Amino acid sequence: MKQIIVLGRGGQGAVTSSQILAVAAFKDGMHSQAFPNFGVERMGAPVKSYCRIDTKPITVREQVYEADYAIILDPTLAKSFDEKVNDLIIVNTNKKPEELGLNTKAKIKCVDITNIALKVIGKPFVNIAALGAFSAITKQVSLKGLEEAIKQQMGSKGTMVEKNLAAIIEVHAISKK
Amino acid sequence: MAEIKVISGADAIAQAVKLCKPKVLPMYPITPSTLVPERLSEFVNNGELNAEIIYVESEHSAISALFGIYATGLRSFTATASQGLALMHEILPIISASRFPAVMAVANRALSGPLNIWNDHSDAMSERDQGWIQLYCETAQEAFDTTIMAFKIAETEKVSLPVMICIDGFSLSHVYEPVQIEDAQKVDAFLPEYKPSVMLDPKKPVTIGAIAFPNTYFEFKEAEEIAMSEAEKVIEQVHKEFAKKFGREYGNGLIELIEMKDAEYALITVGGTTGTAREVVAELTKKKKKAGIIRIKSMRPFPKEQLKNAVKKIKILGVIDRHASIGFGGALSNDVKSALNGQKVIVEEFVAGLGGRDISKAKLHDAFEAIIRGKKGYWLK
Structure with a gap:
């Protein structure tokens, strides 16, 4: 089972982000849970x-105490969570990992998602775009799964669907580097 | 066609209600049940559900309207939580004594004070004596399935009692997980159209809600008690029929026994805690510990005899109570002790998870450890 934390500020869409991740993982044929x-x-x-992804049905309902991955939408929050992250921390920032001063054994990947969001969406909407980085680096969800999930969850939001998809693809491309 | 979608527990209830086709919906949203009326409003707005919504000014009005709608012979539904349920308190026994088969979802949330919006069972447990059937759910799928069963159980004539469907606030109401949403025709075949046994009709005038003097009030309560014990059989039957038709089952609909065959130590759980406890028991079984879980799905009627049979080989039983009856344990552990009066099993109570405090795997391991070592139950903070 893989456990993921999404950290953001009220209004940034961290909850939506974890929900779309769970839907995408399910579209890929996995079991998932988001809360x-x-x-x-x-x-x-x-x-x-939080989001959990597993090959078998997920019954556990405790909070996540130890995560495999963290996605941090606002870099000023990078130090403000208690959960241990074992594998990877993705931070939306234009800084370098060593400039963040994080005390962790996990790999840190910095991606300037806000910059891409401003360019592609025209607004600093980073919650969906950030999943492009997660998909590219961890391979836990596919781009196709994300695309289907966004269409299902945001179908009523008109052009925002297309814009977010474009942002996800661009973030995905630069995160592989 | 039936399809599996990743949706929240509250959404699962709304989806099921839509398939049960209520005619009027009185709604007063309160956290964490808000998503239920929100989704139902969307369904009515986009034409997926042909019902009239009454946006009332309080929960007291929502439950009073629910009474009124059933008095006119129509299927209805509402949802609430915490203080909202507390405000409904006055009308709850009027609905059950009137024998209206109303269905209400409760996204369980701590009662104020202090103000708290998170999950525990103090709202619904405090209403367990009001003549409502109470069914607690572990998963979003179970919330969906239980909603469909609830209408059928309530509307079975010898029951004719209201049903409260309880889901853990946030830790189920807001959890997204895969739910199989059933086909409308299949639900129609399972749940027949509602035919009221009594209703207000100008052509056939009756009085509903008349005063009962000391020479009749007692008999009304006795009739409810008989109906509640009938409900125990009906819940089992409806659950069996549901399992056959839809292929999913939850113990026998009243109580679920998990790894109890060889167990010598067991925890009793209600609602979502059961899922976490399943993992704990799997880990203990690997270490050759004889641990099991008894999940109470139906708090009212309380499956006394089935619980008695389940604990025959159990040495010590721990009860995880997400409610505190301040001054005397918790509602669940008190009921368990009462049901097991005269049995040799020792019952220890663990009050846990108040006001949204997480009931982690570690805490459930601690509770098992305590009963296996013969220690007293305690507040599992």
């Missing part, structure tokens, strides 16, 4: 959401 760790539901407050 938020709700705190104060205010604009700008830190929001954490």
Whole structure:
């Protein structure tokens, strides 16, 4: 089983991000589960959401205490979570990993997702685009699965679907480097 | 066609309600049940569900409207949580004594105070004496399935009692997981159209809600008690029929025994905690520990005899209670002790998960460790 934390600020869409990840993994033929760790539901407050992906049905319902991967949508939150991350931390930033000062044994991958989002979507919407980096580096979900998930979950949001898909593809491409 | 979708527990309930075709829906959203009325409003708006929604001004009005809708002979539904359920308290026994087969979802949330929006069972457990059947769910799929069964159980004439479907707030209501959404025709074949046994009709006037003097009130309550014990059989029958038609089952619909065949030590769980406990038991079994789980799905009616049979070989039983009856344990452990009165099994109570405190695998391991070592139960903080 793989456990993923998505960390963002209220309004950034961390919860939606983990939900789309769960739907995408399911579209790829895996079992999945996504759930938020709700705190104060205010604009700008830190929001954490979890996702589990497994080859077999998932019965466990405890919070995630030790994750395989973390996706950090706002770099100012990079130090503000307690869960141990074992494998990889993806940070949306234009800085270099060593500049973040993280105390972790996990690999750190910095991708300037905001920059791509501003260019492709025209707004700093990074929650969906960030999944492109996750897909490219971890191979836990396919781009096709993500595309189907976004269409299913955001179908009513018109041009935002196409824009997010374009952003995901661009983030995916630069994250492989 | 039936399809599997990754949706939340609250969405699963809304999807099932849509297939059960209620005619009127009184709604007053409250966290964490809000997604249920939200989704139902979408279904009505986009024409997937042909029902009228009444947006009321409080939960007291929502439950009063639910009473009124059933009095006019129509299938209805509402959803609430926590303080919302507490505000409904006054009307709950009026619906059950009127023998209206209403169905309500509760996304279990701690009662204030202090103010808290997260999961425990103190809202629904505090209403267990009001003549409502209470069915607790472990998964989003089970929430979907239980909703469909709930209408059928409630509307079975010898039951004619309301049903509360309980799902853990956030830790099930907001969890996205795969749910098989059944085909409308298949649900229609399982759940016949609602035919009220009594309703307000100007052509055939009746009085509903009249005063019962001391010479009749007692008999009304006795009739509810008889109906509730009938419900025990009906829940089993409806569950069996559901399992045959849809291919999914949850113990016998009242109680589920997990790894209990060789168990000497067992925990009793309710709702989503069971899923985490399944993993703990699998780990203990690998270490040759004789551990099992008894999951109570139906809190009312309480499966007394089946619980008695399940614990025949159990030395010590731990009860994980997500509710505290301040001053005397928790509702579940008190009921378990009462049902097992005269049995040789020792019952230890573990109050856990209050106000959304996570019931982790580690805490359930601790509870097992305590009962295996013969230690007393405690507040599993």
